[in-house]
Amino acid sequence: MFRNFKLVPNVIFGNGCFAQLNEIIEPKRQTTDDWVVFVTDDVFQGKDLEKQVPVHDNDMTLWISTKDEPKTSYVDELTLKVKAFHTNLPCAVIGIGGGSSMDLAKAISLMLTNKGSSTLYQGWDLIKNPAIFHVAVPTLSGTGAEVSRTAVLTGPEKKLGLNSDYTVFDQIVLDPQLTKTVPRDQHFYTGMDCYIHCIESLEGTFLNEFSKSYGEKSLDLCRQVFLDDHPDSADKLMMASFFGGMSIAYSQVGACHALSYGLSYVLGTHHGIGCCIVFDYLEDYYPSGVKEFRTMMKKCKIELPRNLVKDLPDEQIETMITVALGLDPLWENCLGKDWKTIMTRDKAKSLFLKI
Numbered sequence: 286m287f288r289n290f291k292l293v294p295n296v297i298f299g300n301g302c303f304a305q306l307n308e309i310i311e312p313k314r315q316t317t318d319d320w321v322v323f324v325t326d327d328v329f330q331g332k333d334l335e336k337q338v339p340v341h342d343n344d345m346t347l348w349i350s351t352k353d354e355p356k357t358s359y360v361d362e363l364t365l366k367v368k369a370f371h372t373n374l375p376c377a378v379i380g381i382g383g384g385s386s387m388d389l390a391k392a393i394s395l396m397l398t399n400k401g402s403s404t405l406y407q408g409w410d411l412i413k414n415p416a417i418f419h420v421a422v423p424t425l426s427g428t429g430a431e432v433s434r435t436a437v438l439t440g441p442e443k444k445l446g447l448n449s450d451y452t453v454f455d456q457i458v459l460d461p462q463l464t465k466t467v468p469r470d471q472h473f474y475t476g477m478d479c480y481i482h483c484i485e486s487l488e489g490t491f492l493n494e495f496s497k498s499y500g501e502k503s504l505d506l507c508r509q510v511f512l513d514d515h516p517d518s519a520d521k522l523m524m525a526s527f528f529g530g531m532s533i534a535y536s537q538v539g540a541c542h543a544l545s546y547g548l549s550y551v552l553g554t555h556h557g558i559g560c561c562i563v564f565d566y567l568e569d570y571y572p573s574g575v576k577e578f579r580t581m582m583k584k585c586k587i588e589l590p591r592n593l594v595k596d597l598p599d600e601q602i603e604t605m606i607t608v609a610l611g612l613d614p615l616w617e618n619c620l621g622k623d624w625k626t627i628m629t630r631d632k633a634k635s636l637f638l639k640i
């Protein structure tokens with residue numbers, strides 16, 4: 286079966302294009318009762334960007350914390366707050382921030398129209414009703430969350446996204462200027478998330494011309510950003526993120542993402558840094574990618590945390606392995622159909638113990 290891939294229908298790109306957000310939302314405000322919820326990273330509270338958000342009198346600003354990556358319990362709590370704000374539902378949900386804020390905005394827009402807890406919808410195509418009109422304004426480039434059909438959530442039982450065509454944003458506003466305040470380390474970690482998406486897609490067994498075309502362009506842009514110090518690097522990384530997301534949408538990620546999910550499930554390690562920590566030990570699987578990653582790391586003067594796993598109780602290491610090996614498609618993409626004979630529990634354990 287070929288996947289019938291849903292794309293974001295409307296994209297605006299360019300430095301300063303955030304100023305057009307009001308105009309973009311305007312057609313949705315059809316009556317005086319129509320209102321909008323802005324799901325905004327709390328790092329912008331009291332900052333310049335806050336003043337530029339087109340909040341009208343009866344709108345809601347939901348300041349969100351990115352201390353932990355999005356959890357189902359947090360989505361449920363925020364959805365209840367939005368429902369309690371007015372008697373009618375909002376006409377638009379706008380996510381402003383990095384992957385965490387964008388995923389929360391996607392999840393809230395879905396949970397406003399779908400009954401029960403978000404845990405019920407972790408999986409593929411379980412969402413029954415279309416979401417509220419939702420828009421992403423990325424302020425950090427790399428995850429590709431702006432183009433993907435998933436909102437990644439950690440639940441009580443699993444870390445798994447709300448994957449559906451309804452998850453895809455209706456509009457994205459790509460304004461590279463908004464990323465200028467990202468701290469140096471975070472810029473690297475989330476940028477490398479994009480780089481690793483490309484390597485895992487391009488070196489995977491699921492590769493096809495669609496994924497290859499987007500992946501190669503994204504990789505080229507990542508190199509310009511992290512090796513050449515290009516003056517337009519904010520513009521380039523924003524497009525790399527978009528193209529990287531498009532590349533994995535029609536292929537898959539691989540070993541690094543699978544292992545990093547295990548790490549993050551047990552230790553709460555955030556996605557970008559988690560991928561960097563793991564990727565550094567995957568030279569047997571992605572030799573040239575890991576070599577180039579180390580060059581980029583050196584150039585950006587990044588020091589990664591080490592020895593995170595070896596002193597953990599055995600039970601936690603076993604959970605890490607179970608979570609990582611539960612991601613069949615990622616391993617199949619990396620190692621082929623017979624991956625289970627290659628990536629045994631013992632092999633996965635030996636990799637985790639190095640981390």
Ligand code: NAD
Pocket residue numbers: 326327328351354355382383384385386388424425426428429430431433434435436437463464465466467468471474475478555556557
């Ligand atoms: P993030 O959204 O968690 O943000 C990381 C940090 O950067 C936060 O402290 C945030 O406040 C800060 N930040 C963001 N923009 C800033 C700015 N302009 N100035 C200053 N600080 C800023 O990080 P992320 O790496 O973008 O996203 C990670 C999340 O994305 C994870 O939850 C991961 O699971 C998810 N993800 C989703 C997809 C998808 O397809 N949906 C893909 C990859 C990752």
Ligand code: ZN
Pocket residue numbers: 428478479482542556560
């Ligand atoms: Zn990723």
